[in-house]
Amino acid sequence: MKTIAISEIAYDRLAGWKTSKQDTFSNVIERLVPRKVTFEVALEAAQQLPELSSAQEKELLKFYKKNRQPMGSPWK
DSSP, X not given: OOOOOOXXXXXXXXXXXXXXXXXXXXXXXXXXXXXXXXXXXXXXXXXXXXXXXXXXXHHXXXXXXXXXXXXXXXXX
């Protein structure tokens, strides 16, 4: 457990997201603030996704080919 100081405005906003008297500020923060995204977190999330069907795979590849943009030089 940690103690933090927040402004009255921040407190009121946070309190407004509570869904019941039993809801805690920790629950609200965990519900609303996403984990910091790292490669490991993104990979873990991707591994939880179901396999694509053949049709979904083809559609995704079609979208990628249609919308990809060549990268410009990073030295400009």
